[in-house]
Amino acid sequence: MTALLEAELLKLSTTRTFVALAAIAVATSVLIAGLVSLLSEPSEGSVLTDVFTSDTSSLFILILAIVGITGEWRHRTIASSLLAAPDRLRFLAAKTLAFAAAGLLLSLLIAIGVSITGFAVLSARNLPLPEAGELLAQIGRNAIVAALLGAFGVGIGALVRNQPVAIVGVLVASFVLEPAVLGLAPDVGRYGPFVGLPAAVQDLPSSDLGDDVELLSPPLAGLAMLVWIGAAFATGGALLRRRDVE
Amino acid sequence: MAAIEIHEVSKRFGSVQAVAGLSFSVEAGRVTGFLGPNGAGKSTTLRVLLGLVRANAGAATFQGRSYEELTHPSAHVGAVLEEGSFHPGRTGRNHLRVLAAAGRHPPGRVAEVLEQVGLAAAANRRVKGYSMGMRQRLAIAAALLGDPEVLILDEPANGLDPPGIRWMRDLLRTEASRGRAVLVSSHLLSEVAQSVDDVVVIARGTLRASGALESVLGTPEGPVTRVHSDDAERLAALLRERGIAAEPHDSNVLLVRSAPETVGAIAAEHRVALVELVAVSRSLEEAFFELTEGEA
Numbered sequence: 001m002t003a004l005l006e007a008e009l010l011k012l013s014t015t016r017t018f019v020a021l022a023a024i025a026v027a028t029s030v031l032i033a034g035l036v037s038l039l040s041e042p043s044e045g046s047v048l049t050d051v052f053t054s055d056t057s058s059l060f061i062l063i064l065a066i067v068g069i070t071g072e073w074r075h076r077t078i079a080s081s082l083l084a085a086p087d088r089l090r091f092l093a094a095k096t097l098a099f100a101a102a103g104l105l106l107s108l109l110i111a112i113g114v115s116i117t118g119f120a121v122l123s124a125r126n127l128p129l130p131e132a133g134e135l136l137a138q139i140g141r142n143a144i145v146a147a148l149l150g151a152f153g154v155g156i157g158a159l160v161r162n163q164p165v166a167i168v169g170v171l172v173a174s175f176v177l178e179p180a181v182l183g184l185a186p187d188v189g190r191y192g193p194f195v196g197l198p199a200a201v202q203d204l205p206s207s208d209l210g211d212d213v214e215l216l217s218p219p220l221a222g223l224a225m226l227v228w229i230g231a232a233f234a235t236g237g238a239l240l241r242r243r244d245v246e
Numbered sequence: 247m248a249a250i251e252i253h254e255v256s257k258r259f260g261s262v263q264a265v266a267g268l269s270f271s272v273e274a275g276r277v278t279g280f281l282g283p284n285g286a287g288k289s290t291t292l293r294v295l296l297g298l299v300r301a302n303a304g305a306a307t308f309q310g311r312s313y314e315e316l317t318h319p320s321a322h323v324g325a326v327l328e329e330g331s332f333h334p335g336r337t338g339r340n341h342l343r344v345l346a347a348a349g350r351h352p353p354g355r356v357a358e359v360l361e362q363v364g365l366a367a368a369a370n371r372r373v374k375g376y377s378m379g380m381r382q383r384l385a386i387a388a389a390l391l392g393d394p395e396v397l398i399l400d401e402p403a404n405g406l407d408p409p410g411i412r413w414m415r416d417l418l419r420t421e422a423s424r425g426r427a428v429l430v431s432s433h434l435l436s437e438v439a440q441s442v443d444d445v446v447v448i449a450r451g452t453l454r455a456s457g458a459l460e461s462v463l464g465t466p467e468g469p470v471t472r473v474h475s476d477d478a479e480r481l482a483a484l485l486r487e488r489g490i491a492a493e494p495h496d497s498n499v500l501l502v503r504s505a506p507e508t509v510g511a512i513a514a515e516h517r518v519a520l521v522e523l524v525a526v527s528r529s530l531e532e533a534f535f536e537l538t539e540g541e542a
Contacts, residue, residue, distance in 0.1 A: 080331040
C-alpha cells in the first residue's frame with residue numbers, strides 16, 4: 001500500500017493540474033480573507049469564522065480528486081495503473097488516501113496564506129485578532145474537511161467516470177441542490193456532504209447556513225462524512241472491480 | 247508448465263462475441279506471434295490475460311496463476327497495450343517514475359530503460375510532445391521496468407519507423423534468448439514473420455492455427471515437395487505406384503504430395519537423378535489468408 005500511495009502522490013505532483021489548481025485555491029482564499037479583513041468589521045467573537053474560514057481548499061480538492069480518478073479513464077492511464085496494482089480496491093484506497101493527504105496539505109498551505117493576510121490587515125486596522133490556540137484549532141478543522149472531501153471526491157469519481165458529468169454534477173449539488181434542501185428541509189440538508197456536514201466539521205455558526213438550520217457537532221459531522229465516504233468508496237469500488245478496461 | 251496458458255477463454259461485449267473458447271499456450275524462450283485481422287479478438291484476449299477485462303468463461307494464467315494472483319505482477323509480466331496509457335502532461339521520465347514506485351522497482355531502473363529504448367534525451371519532455379513512435383518506445387520502456395519474465399506486446403510496431411521496427415524485432419529476439427516468453431500481437435504479418443518462433447492465428451475470436459511457424463506454414467493437405475528431374479515422367483510413375491500423388495508442374499518439374507525425404511528416398515532407390523528437391527511451404531501471408539478465410 002505504501003508503494004501505491006507513493007505512486008499516487010507522484011502522479012499528483014508531476015502534472016500541472018494540481019499545481020495550477022492549488023495556486024488558484026491559495027490565491028482565492030487569500031483574496032477572500034484579505035477582502036473580508038478590509039471591508040468588514042469582525043468582532044472578537046466572530047473574527048475567527050469570518051476571516052479564518054475563508055479556505056476554498058474543500059471545493060478545489062473535491063474537483064481535483066474527481067479529475068484525478070476520472071482522468072485515469074480519460075487519458076487511459078487506468079490500464080497502466082491497474083497493471084501495476086491489479087487489486088482494484090487497493091488502487092482505489094491508495095488514491096483515496098493520496099487525495100485526503102493532498103487536501104490536508106492544500107488546506108495547510110492556504111492556512112499559512114490566510115493567516116498572514118488576516119493578521120496583517122486586521123492588525124493594521126486595529127481590529128480584534130483570534131487567539132493562537134483557537135486559530136490553530138480552526139486550521140485543523142479546515143484541514144480535516146479538505147481531507148474528507150478529497151477522499152469523497154475519489155469515491156464520486158469512481159462512481160461517475162465521465163469527468164465533465166462528475167464535475168458539473170458536484171458543482172450543481174454543492175451550489176444548487178444542497179443549499180435548496182438546507183432551505184426547504186434543514187433537518188435533512190444538514191446531513192449533506194457538500195455543504196451541511198463540511199460546515200459542521202469546520203464548526204461554522206449554524207446561522208451562516210440559514211435561520212432554521214441546526215448543524216451537527218463537529219465530531220458527529222465528521223463521522224457522518226466518513227459514512228458518505230465509505231458509501232461512495234464501496235459503490236465506486238464495486239463498479240471499478242466490475243468494469244472492463246478496454 | 248507453460249509461461250502463458252489461455253484455456254477456453256470466452257468474452258462477450260453486449261451482442262458481440264469477441265472471443266469464443268480460445269485456447270493456446272506460450273512457452274518461455276520463444277517469441278510467439280499472435281496474429282489475426284483487425285477485430286479478431288487479439289486485444290481482448292491480451293486484456294483478459296492481464297486482468298483488465300473479465301472473461302465470461304475460461305482462464306488465462308501465467309504458470310498457473312492469474313495476473314491478479316501474481317505477487318509482484320510488473321516484475322513478472324511487462325505489457326505494451328495497443329493504445330498508449332499516458333497522461334499527456336507528464337514527462338516520459340515521470341511516467342516511468344510513477345510506474346516504478348507502484349511496482350516497487352528501483353528508481354535507477356527508470357534511467358536504464360530510458361537508455362535502452364533510446365528515449366534518454368527526450369525523458370524530460372511532456373508526453374504530449376512525443377511522436378507516436380516515441381510513445382511506443384515509452385510504452386516498451388514501461389514494460390521493461392521490472393525486467394519481467396514474460397513480455398506481452400499488443401501491436402508494438404504501431405508508429406515505429408523502419409529502424410524502430412528493426413530495433414523492436416531485435417529486442418524481441420534478445421528477450422527470448424534470455425529465456426523470456428514473448429507474446430506479440432500484430433495484424434501486420436511482415437512485422438512478425440522474421441522474428442517469431444511460434445504463431446497463434448485467430449479470427450472472429452476463435453483459434454485457426456497454432457504451433458511452430460514451420461508447421462503452420464505447411465499446406466493444409468500436408469507436405470508438398472517440388473522435384474526437378476530430367477526423368478520426371480518415370481519418377482511420377484514410381485511415386486504413383488506407392489500411392490503418392492505427383493502432378494506435372496513445369497517442364498521436368500513435379501509437385502508431389504509428400505515430404506522431400508520420402509520423394510528423395512524413392513528417387514534414390516530407383517536411381518533417378520534429381521536436379522532439385524524442395525519443400526513447398528506457404529508464405530506466412532498466404533497461410534494467414536487461408537486460415538482466416540479472407541477476413542483480413
